[in-house]
Each structure stands twice: as C-alpha cells, then as structure tokens.
Amino acid sequence: MKEVGFIGLGNMGQPMVLNLLKAGYKVKVYNRTASKASEVVAAGAEQVNHPCDVTTSDGIVVTMVANDQVLEELVYGQDGIGDRLGSDGIHLSMSTVSPETSRKLAHYHQEKGSFYIASPVFGRPEAAAAQKLWILSSGNHAAKERVKPILEALGQRVFDLGEEPGNANVIKLGGNFMIMAAMEAMAEAFNLAEKNGMDREAVAEVYSSTLFNCTVYNGYGSMIAKKMFEPAGFQLALGLKDCNLVLEEAKNTKTPMPLANLVHNRLLSSTAKGRGNLDWSALTKLANEEAGLE
Template identity: 50%
Template sequence: MTQKIGFVGLGAMGLPMATDLLAAGYHLMVYNRTASKAEPLIAKGAHRADRAGDVAHPGGIVVSMLADDASVKALVTGEDALAERIAPDGIHVSMSTVSPATTRELAAYHAMRGSVMVAAPVFGRPIQAQAKQLRVCVSGPADAKAKVRPIIDAMGQEVFDFGDNPGAANVVKLAGNFMIAAALEAMGEAVAMMRKSGVDPAAALEMLAKTIFAAPVYQGYGPIIAHGVFTPAGFRLPLGLKDIELVLQTAGAAHAPMPTASLLRDRFISAIARGRSDLDWSAIALGAADDAGLKESR
C-alpha cells in the first residue's frame, strides 16, 4: 500500500490514530501546531509538514483531528486553504467533535471549491485509539465515504453510516457525548449518596457495572469515579464543557429542550471554576460530592 495521506492534529487522540495509519502501511504527511508531538511518527517514517496546508495535494485525502470548530474552520477556509489545496476531487475526513452546523457550512465550502468533506467523529478514549478500537460515525457523499472507508477501518473497529447529510454524524456524536456525561453525573450522585450512607461505592458500582449497567461507560468510568482518580485525563474537563455547549446549541437550533444538558453545563463550569481543568471530564462527578458536603476522595 503506497497511498499518501495528510494528517492534521496530533493530540491525545490524533497521535495514536495516525500511528494506526502508519501501521496499516499508509504514507503520512503530518502537521501539529506543537511540532515535537510529531516526533514518534517521524521516527516511524512519517514526513512532517511546516504548515497544515502543506499536508495536502490535489485529489488527495487529508484527515483532521482537531480540538474545536474554530480550528477546523481555520484549516478549511483560512490561510491553509485545505478546501482549495485538495481540489479537484480531494477528500477531507473531519474526525473532530464539532457542531453539525459547522460541518454543513464547511461541506458546502468544500463543494464550492471542488473538494469533498466527510464527517467521521469517533467514540473512544486514547487507549481505544491505541488499540484500534474506536467506533466511527460517518456522514457525507456515498462515493467519498466508500473511497475513505479503508482509511477509517485502519483506525477503528466499527463504522456506522448515517447517510448523506454532512452533519448527521456530528449530531450522533454529540448525542452520545451528552449521554456519557449524563451517566457520569448519575454515577457521581449515586456515589455521594453511598458515601454518606456508609456504603462502599467501589464495590457497589462494580456490581452494577456487571449486571444492570453492563456497558463500557459504566465499566470504564465507574472505578474512576468511585475511587476519585481523575488523572491522567483522557479527555479534559474544558473539552467536556465545549461538547455540552455544542449539544445545547444544536438542541436550541432544533427546538429540542435538553434540561439535563443545562445541568451538565453548570457542572462543568463549576468544576473548572474550582480549578479542576486538568482533570478528566468524569470529575464533574465531584459536583455531587461538593453539594453533599463531602471532601474529595482522591
């Protein structure tokens, strides 16, 4: 396999994802704002670009894994001009968690310049990315999705197609992140109640995660919350706040009330105000302990 791919964004998720592509035999041209983060990939044969736009070539494929809407917009429409650089017929695979409105806007921008955008946000933490166990939601033009499918398969274990609407995969991603955050809050409240009642929350959540809540979210986050160990952060609190704010924006545009999302937003803001920005986003569970007058268990 000799296909050349551009990859922009080598953070906690992007680095292992790009590593998976190298392992699958793809040739990578990579860019990250902090250049040193590319070193592990360079050592394995990737090439480093001096600017994000330099990873692109006409008719090529570029994968981006960036932090927020502004970063993706800047890549596509700013000085890096990705939409123009990959035209004609190049494909931008946007794997970032951004708003569906941003994806629709950028997909239209790509189309006007002769290129294509496929939305492909992922579910999973860095450890799943390292193990090629991500679950990927995709939406966009069918022929483009088919062309990039082998690339996406090289980074994940399952792909779920949500049709031609460019923003559909982002709606699903935001819905999933909202449901995860709601589970974190529920576990935090339950742990606070159990601690104040003299019950071992670790034992209780272990039992519940094996029985009526036998799902990865409870099995993965239950021990973290029960033991109060929120470092190292797989997904930091400010990123959680960003996603919940995107959920509320999307819900507002759809006239769909989400009162639980409003509560979660306040939890994230409170946690950040308390100096917890460097903790994993599951640390919103500490809000229930704060309300109950409990000291942090970590």
C-alpha cells in the same frame, strides 16, 4: 504506497497516525505544536511545516482538532487545506464539532470540487491506540467509500449515517451528552452508598456487572468511584465545549434538554474552580462536595 495527510496530534491523533502507519499508509503530519510530532515521525511519518503541505490535489486529509474555530482556520485560513485539495480531494473531519460547522464546510468543499466527510468517533485514547474506536460517518456516498479503508484501519466499526453532513455530529454530540449525564448519575448513586457506609468501588462493580454492563459504566464508573481524575483522557474543558454545542443545537432545533442544562452547569462550575485540565469525569467532584465527601 497509500498516502494520507493528518492534522492534529493530540491524545487521539497520535495513536491514530501510528495505526495508519501500521496499516501501510505513508502519512504526512502537521501540528501547531511541532514537538508533538516526534513520536509519529520516529515511527515513519513525514512532518511538514504548513497545513496545506499534508495534501496534494485529489488527496485525502484527516483532521482531528480541538474545536470548530481551529477546524475552520485549517480549511479557510492562510496555508489552509481548502484550496489545495482540488477536484475530488477529501477532507475527512474526525473532530467533534457542531453539525452546522460540518454543513458549512461541506458546502465550501463542494464549491471547490472536493468533498467533506464528517467522521467523529466514540472512544478514549486507549481505544484509539487499540484500533477500537466506533466511527460515525456522514457525507457523499462515493467519498465515504474512498475513505472506508482508512476508517477501518482506525476503528472496530463504521456507522454510515447518510449523506447529510451534519448527521454524524448530531449523533456524536448526543452520545457525549449521555456520557456526561451518566457520570453525574454514577456520582450521585456512589455518594448515596458511601453515605450509608458502603465501599464506592464495590458498589461501582455491582452496577457495572449487572444493570449497566457497558463501556461507559465500566470505564468511568471505576474512575468516579476511586475519585481518580488524572491523567485526563479527555479534558473537562473540552467536555464543556461539547456541552455548549449540544445546547446550541438544542436551541436551533427547539429541542428541550433540561438534563443537558444541569450537566452544563456542573461543567461550567468545575471550569470556574480551575478543573478544566482534569478528566471530564471530574465534573462529579461537585456532587462529592455537596454530599460532604470531599
């Protein structure tokens, strides 16, 4: 039986593990909040008590965690996976982290004789459940070939972005920035229509059926038109984290991103107003308030 370790059982991690089980993998799982493993354990996963216990020498470990700090602790920390992977082991990192973190972890794993593959994804929890994720992948070519069957069990397409480990993270952060910018644009356009006496949801349908017939406008357009920001598929606080990473990379590469600064202020203000646990599309509540529609 094929074996894989999996760390991180949040909104994305749980459906991903369930799909690996359906694909015939034997999956060992670890999560800091142990109770979150109950659903995947009931489906056949084996729960362990320490991160390092999900892997064996030469094995493959998938991580899907909230931020750079948590990811680094899982690799470097006590009971981490860094020493346990050993020669030819693979750390398949599917978290949204900075390109620099991926480069640093790739170097660390290389020194240990193992490999680091960055494979962040586009798609919300419902896409993860339906095996419809779009997966970005960068790192050692031979290691990418080894993990390809795992990625194909999780998504609808894998994009190979070369051997530079940070490439996938650059594309992921750029994509998330464009989603944020699109959400702000939708809010402003819908507000303009509503102020002229039109129904927001009807306007959203026009845009998503014509000029902007795509995943972001179809999905988030409906949420923004209805002002429906719960339950959170992706929390606003995590959106702020990602926008901080975008601006950090922009600074490091001397890339002006004025629109990213605007969206960052929206996310920061929303967090200050206690909206961090809402869906990140709730950043548009500020536009509604400024238009006198809240």
